[in-house]
Every structure is written in C-alpha cells, then in structure tokens.
Amino acid sequence: MSHRHLILGLLLEAPMTGYDIRKRLCETMSMIASPGYGAVYPTLHRLLNEGAVTVNVVQQDGRPAKKVYSITRPGREELWAWLREPSEPDKITREFLLKVLLAQNLEPEDFKQHLERRRKETETLYKSLEELKAQPGQRVNGHHNLVIAYAQEMCKAEMRWLDRVERDLNCDGGPGEAAVYT
Amino acid sequence: MSHRHLILGLLLEAPMTGYDIRKRLCETMSMIASPGYGAVYPTLHRLLNEGAVTVNVVQQDGRPAKKVYSITRPGREELWAWLREPSEPDKITREFLLKVLLAQNLEPEDFKQHLERRRKETETLYKSLEELKAQPGQRVNGHHNLVIAYAQEMCKAEMRWLDRVERDLNCDGGPGEAAVYT
DNA sequence: CCCGCCATGTAACACGTTACATGATTTT
DNA sequence: AAAATCATGTAACGTGTTACATGGCGGG
Structure with missing residues (x-):
C-alpha cells in the first residue's frame, strides 16, 4: 500500500481534498508519484471507513461541494508505526x-x-x-x-x-x- | 507489461522453462525484478496463446516434465519494436x-x-x-x-x-x- | 463558443503478491 | 528424517491505470 501512506503523509501537513492531493503529487512531487483519480479517491474512501481520516464537506457556490479530508489520531499512529519500520530494499524498475x-x-x-x-x-x-x-x-x-x-x-x-x-x-x-x- | 518484455528478452538468449526464468531473475538480476511464480507462469501462458513463444515439453525420469519455452519470430519482432520505442521517464518509487x-x-x-x-x-x-x-x-x-x-x-x-x-x-x-x- | 479548471466518482481491465497444492529426488 | 531443489500451476486478494460520466465557471 504505497499511496496509502503517501496520502496520510500529505494530510499530516494540512487537510486537503482528493483533488488537491492528486494535484500536489503531480505538480511538486511528480518524481515520486502521479496517480490518477482512480487511485486517489478509492484510497481515501478506504482510509475513511477504517477511521484513519475524517471528512468535512464544504459547500461552495457555483463549484461542486468539496470534501476536505483530515488525518485522525489513529491515522497518525498508523503512519508513525509504518515510518519507524525499516523499509525493504528496492528494485531498479526503470x-x-x-x-x-x-x-x-x-x-x-x-x-x-x-x-x-x-x-x-x-x-x-x-x-x-x-x-x-x-x-x-x-x-x-x-x-x-x-x-x-x-x-x-x-x-x-x-x-x-x-x-x-x-x-x-x-x-x-x-x-x-x-x-x-x- | 514489464515482465512480458523482460521474459521475452531472456528467451532471446536461450530457450528456458518458467522455473529457469524465475531463478535467473532472482539470482543474477535481482536488482531488476524477483517475481513469484504467480507472475511468471501466467505471463508465459499469455505469450504462448498470442504466439510470441512456443513450448517444447521434455519428459524427464523422476522429475516432472519440463516445458521449455522458445521465442518465436513474431515474439522477436514485438520485442524489437518495443525496444526501439523511447522509454517513458520513470519515478523514484523507493x-x-x-x-x-x-x-x-x-x-x-x-x-x-x-x-x-x-x-x-x-x-x-x-x-x-x-x-x-x-x-x-x-x-x-x-x-x-x-x-x-x-x-x-x-x-x-x-x-x-x-x-x-x-x-x-x-x-x-x-x-x-x-x-x-x- | 470551446477549452481548461475545479471536483467528485465509478467500472473495466490488467497485473502482481501471496499462499497454497502436488510430488519425486537429492542433499544435509 | 528433514529440508531443499526441481517443476508446474491456481485462486484470492489488493491495487493501479485508463477511460468515462457529470456539471458549472471563467478566460481566450
């Protein structure tokens, strides 16, 4: 689960929408990942119903409603536990x-x-x-x-x-x- | 389809069994890939019924029968075409x-x-x-x-x-x- | 007027990982 | 006697890619 932790990490900085997350990844972190929406939204849904994040629906005029996701206490703890674990050696996939x-x-x-x-x-x-x-x-x-x-x-x-x-x-x-x- | 071309490339050197392919990858090319059997055999089956490889069943005494795969003419052509294409820039997935x-x-x-x-x-x-x-x-x-x-x-x-x-x-x-x- | 941006999402499809099942032989 | 090697394969599961659907707003 690579995107999972990446997304949790971004939410650690600030609450964000799925759209924001994807944009941030593609723009300033494109060398790490540039997922499509089909990767971002499902991951957020999973995180949500596992209690690692919360939503805050924000109505906007003209624009469709935003769903701003925030990381929760359990989410932070999961992320920290994962962070502390040694990372396995990686392949050169180029x-x-x-x-x-x-x-x-x-x-x-x-x-x-x-x-x-x-x-x-x-x-x-x-x-x-x-x-x-x-x-x-x-x-x-x-x-x-x-x-x-x-x-x-x-x-x-x-x-x-x-x-x-x-x-x-x-x-x-x-x-x-x-x-x-x- | 990363394993596909990798396997075709190995078969270019010499005919091999799925077992050999996996072993070769894990032993001398582990920095590139170390797939499980669940990646190797299905790929070979796909290649086979698309005509990119052929099988040669070799009976052995004691041991189970081998299936030695060889690359075919169309297989070689597919590989060459792919090789000549520019490779897309890759992410640092580490x-x-x-x-x-x-x-x-x-x-x-x-x-x-x-x-x-x-x-x-x-x-x-x-x-x-x-x-x-x-x-x-x-x-x-x-x-x-x-x-x-x-x-x-x-x-x-x-x-x-x-x-x-x-x-x-x-x-x-x-x-x-x-x-x-x- | 059309295109791109904001903003969400789903569905089909392909692919890989892991674990399991089988079974004889050779090495420890 | 136990474990590793040879040799095949399948099934469940998770996850990513691509493409599509929706819809109003703002700029060229």
Whole structure:
C-alpha cells in the first residue's frame, strides 16, 4: 500500500481534498508519484471507513461541494508505526535500464539514440529540480529538499554513467564483449 | 507489461522453462525484478496463446516434465519494436525515500537509524554487484555489465547523499528548516 | 463558443503478491 | 528424517491505470 501512506503523509501537513492531493503529487512531487483519480479517491474512501481520516464537506457556490479530508489520531499512529519500520530494499524498475540490457540485440544506432534521449531527459529533470528548490513558499515540508537533493544526486550519477558508456562506445567501436566497465 | 518484455528478452538468449526464468531473475538480476511464480507462469501462458513463444515439453525420469519455452519470430519482432520505442521517464518509487520525506515528523533518532540502515544496505548491495561482475561464465548478456555499472553508480550517489545528510544533521543539530542542501 | 479548471466518482481491465497444492529426488 | 531443489500451476486478494460520466465557471 504505497499511496496509502503517501496520502496520510500529505494530510499530516494540512487537510486537503482528493483533488488537491492528486494535484500536489503531480505538480511538486511528480518524481515520486502521479496517480490518477482512480487511485486517489478509492484510497481515501478506504482510509475513511477504517477511521484513519475524517471528512468535512464544504459547500461552495457555483463549484461542486468539496470534501476536505483530515488525518485522525489513529491515522497518525498508523503512519508513525509504518515510518519507524525499516523499509525493504528496492528494485531498479526503470524501463530504460531494461532496454539497455536488451539493446545488445539492437542496431548500435538505435542504442545510441536511447542514450542521447536519456541524457536530455536527465538534464531537463535536473534543471526542473533546481527550479523546485528555488520556489519560495512551496517549502511546506522541510524534508522536501532532502528528496530533491536525492533525485539530483541520482541525475548526476546517471550522467556519469552515460559519459562512461558513450566513451566506451566510441573507443572500441560498439558494445563489444571485451569491455569490462570497471 | 514489464515482465512480458523482460521474459521475452531472456528467451532471446536461450530457450528456458518458467522455473529457469524465475531463478535467473532472482539470482543474477535481482536488482531488476524477483517475481513469484504467480507472475511468471501466467505471463508465459499469455505469450504462448498470442504466439510470441512456443513450448517444447521434455519428459524427464523422476522429475516432472519440463516445458521449455522458445521465442518465436513474431515474439522477436514485438520485442524489437518495443525496444526501439523511447522509454517513458520513470519515478523514484523507493519506499525509503518516502519515509525520508515524512521522517520530519519522527524523532531524529529514528531518522538516523533509517539512514544508518540504508548505508549498510547500500554497501552490501555494492559489494554483491562487485562479485556479480567478477563471476566468470555468467556473462551471457554483454550488456549485463552496463546494468551492473549503472546500479553501482546509483549506490555511489546514494552514499554521497547519505554523507551530506548526515553531515548536515550533525552540524546544525537536527533537520532544521534553514538548511538549504545546495 | 470551446477549452481548461475545479471536483467528485465509478467500472473495466490488467497485473502482481501471496499462499497454497502436488510430488519425486537429492542433499544435509 | 528433514529440508531443499526441481517443476508446474491456481485462486484470492489488493491495487493501479485508463477511460468515462457529470456539471458549472471563467478566460481566450
């Protein structure tokens, strides 16, 4: 249950609607998750009838009524218990990496295109993270910067890796089996 | 469909049974995926009745009969087409990172424990990757080393990040909001 | 006038995890 | 004698993705 704890964590900051939650995730935390409504609302319903959150229906003129969710005492305790538990080691699920692995069955040109595209994307991501850091007022959560720093560190590592792969590719002309990549 | 292409990719190397596939993934490619049988067999069945693979039933004495799967021409073409497509940007799904984000609501001591545990795990992973590289004969796939190098680069980046976070934690005593993490 | 934003939700579908069932052989 | 290995598979369950349905407001 990944979204469950993520949502509880957001509600810890401030009460929010499902719409807000989804927006927040997609806008300032898109590197962590960008769920559709089909993930957000059902999760909130579950949390509600398990007593981890409460609703407050707010009528609005013109606009449809809001449902503002707040975290409850039991909800907070569940979240804390989960937080204290050690997190299990995680996989590198990147589709890109899987393609790298299988790309040896591809034309070298296609492989190089993948690398180039990746480099551009990584650069873009790095810059957008830089902008996120600079945004004033957005810093609701103090540890948000830690996460951004983490993501940037990963970007840098990826660039280093790309450098190495491309260098090897140019040196010994193609992905030969002799390359050792120490 | 992540497992689908992963399995097709393995079958590109050599015909295999579902059991073999799962073993291979869990042993030498565990950083990418370690699916249960409930993921492997159904996927193979799907691939089979879509014509992407073929079976060859091999009787054995004592042991139950094997079903050795091979990739077919259409299967190879599907895989190639997928390989050539650009891969979409991926999220940092790490449970650990989510806990870091929310850990500001935790006692600093608990947070430090998470960091320490993570450091140890990362070190262990790095070393096990080093051993994987050294294994002779295991190098069926030439690009396997690229993936290992990638994973190691990520490990190093993680260590750097941990260094920085721990240094900051010791300097200004706790995750203060003033820290900027440039 | 049409499009995007606010705001909720459901339904179909696909997929993965976990646990179970079977059963002989080889290793400890 | 117990446990792990080989080898297949199914069923329950949870959860995520996608697409759809609704409906008024405000800007271009």
